[in-house]
Amino acid sequence: MGRRLCAVSEYPAALLAVAGYRLPGADPAFPPAPLPPEEWEALLVAARKHRMTGLLDAAVRGGAFPATAEQARKVRGAHAANQMRVLALEGELLRILGLLEGAGVEARVLKGTAVAHLDYPSPALRSFNDLDVLVRAADVERTVVALGAAGFQRTLAEPRPGFDRRFDKGTTLRPPAGYELDLHRTFVLGPWGRLVDLDDVWSSSATFTVAGRPVAALALPTRFLHACYHAALGDWPLRLGSLRDVAEMLRVVERDPREVRGLAAAWGAEAVVAAAVADTVRLLGIKVPGPLAHWAVAYTPTAREESWLGLHTHGDKTFTAQAVATLRVLPWRDRPSYLRALIFPDAPYTAGRHASALQRFRYALSEARRGAAVR
Numbered sequence: 001m002g003r004r005l006c007a008v009s010e011y012p013a014a015l016l017a018v019a020g021y022r023l024p025g026a027d028p029a030f031p032p033a034p035l036p037p038e039e040w041e042a043l044l045v046a047a048r049k050h051r052m053t054g055l056l057d058a059a060v061r062g063g064a065f066p067a068t069a070e071q072a073r074k075v076r077g078a079h080a081a082n083q084m085r086v087l088a089l090e091g092e093l094l095r096i097l098g099l100l101e102g103a104g105v106e107a108r109v110l111k112g113t114a115v116a117h118l119d120y121p122s123p124a125l126r127s128f129n130d131l132d133v134l135v136r137a138a139d140v141e142r143t144v145v146a147l148g149a150a151g152f153q154r155t156l157a158e159p160r161p162g163f164d165r166r167f168d169k170g171t172t173l174r175p176p177a178g179y180e181l182d183l184h185r186t187f188v189l190g191p192w193g194r195l196v197d198l199d200d201v202w203s204s205s206a207t208f209t210v211a212g213r214p215v216a217a218l219a220l221p222t223r224f225l226h227a228c229y230h231a232a233l234g235d236w237p238l239r240l241g242s243l244r245d246v247a248e249m250l251r252v253v254e255r256d257p258r259e260v261r262g263l264a265a266a267w268g269a270e271a272v273v274a275a276a277v278a279d280t281v282r283l284l285g286i287k288v289p290g291p292l293a294h295w296a297v298a299y300t301p302t303a304r305e306e307s308w309l310g311l312h313t314h315g316d317k318t319f320t321a322q323a324v325a326t327l328r329v330l331p332w333r334d335r336p337s338y339l340r341a342l343i344f345p346d347a348p349y350t351a352g353r354h355a356s357a358l359q360r361f362r363y364a365l366s367e368a369r370r371g372a373a374v375r
Contacts (some may be wrong), residue, residue: 003301003309007252010237012039014065015046016283019240021059023247034068044078051112051241053079054125080295082127089179090111090210091296093131096147096181097215100135103146108205108215110226111245114217117208119248126324127241130180134218136202137185140165151176159345160337167326167338169193186354187229188340190322190372191308191329195268221259224249225269228276233312238279246280254290261292273307274299311353 008016014035017028035043047056057079059065060072067075093113100107107115112128120126135143141164144154152173158164164171170184186193204219218226227249231242253260264273277296281289289297301309311322323342330338 002306004313006238012046014043014045018052018056018059019244020054025286030065034066040071050239052128052364053082053127089131099146099150103142105135105139105143109215109217110134115245119208132182134184136163140185148174157348159349160341163341187226187234190311191325192272194326194329197267221263224253224260225263231257232272232276236315243280243284246276247284254292258300271301271305
């Protein structure tokens with residue numbers, strides 16, 4: 001099974017119009033009149049899910065999206081509620097960065113927070129509900145300890161000591177306040193994440209400010225690649241807010257795409273970038289793409305790339321199927337430790353999920369067969 005294309009029918013038509021609002025080369029087809037109440041409520045739910053309340057509010061305020069006074073009031077309220085959460089999360093972000101600085105850990109802020117400040121005309125146009133931070137692989141354990149002392153708890157135990165640092169994308173932590181902090185050491189689960197050149201990622205940075213404090217993020221080329229990973233390999237159906245991130249950065253990257261193309265080739269990630277850019281152009285209705293978009297639309301993935309993309313383009317994707325595919329890109333010396341951690345993990349990892357090592361082994365075997373089926 002190879003990569004599936006995400007169909008236009010997965011989204012309310014009005015939300016696709018919102019996703020393309022004010023993009024160069026896009027001509028969004030907004031409804032000619034206010035939507036019926038049931039359709040409007042469904043649209044508002046979808047806008048929250050796809051992190052699009054800011055763009056919907058802007059389209060209504062700008063007169064592009066016709067709405068009743070009640071509908072306009074509701075979207076203003078939904079967006080205001082999200083912005084209150086954003087402000088609280090940014091306060092938490094500064095606290096987290098302070099804790100990491102005190103522990104001697106260098107960090108880069110990822111995704112929503114960074115993209116909102118660095119890549120959108122106004123940060124208020126980009127909604128987000130959690131925080132994402134990148135640390136070096138060697139600092140993962142120290143980071144978990146430092147945050148644990150401040151009340152953060154893992155949502156899932158480590159399979160075996162050192163697994164996060166050596167093999168995983170990272171881990172998710174939850175503080176008493178209840179939000180999620182995704183702690184990354186690389187961009188994504190599976191073979192694509194394993195191939196990311198982390199030296200390139202850490203070689204440069206960009207800076208934005210939160211409450212007057214400088215905050216480090218990824219430099220534009222690596223930030224754009226990370227946006228492509230998240231758009232193409234993240235949620236299914238594809239999250240429109242993630243595609244909009246790609247589109248916002250594409251405005252700048254298209255002026256000279258050589259560095260992005262070079263990084264993608266060096267990481268073996270051309271298929272990921274091509275998929276993300278092509279889906280962005282197709283679903284957001286960008287009709288006048290530049291050279292990078294032309295390359296992306298024409299790109300033909302190899303059979304292996306198709307199978308690896310296919311691990312992420314369906315609704316019941318699992319960690320284990322991605323883990324099986326990862327095995328093929330690991331050095332031989334690392335494979336025994338990797339397999340032992342996945343098939344015979346420590347007890348806290350299997351608590352509430354597998355009654356015995358045999359049951360875990362049978363599950364891993366079934367997922368291995370499933371992983372082989374998509375190659």
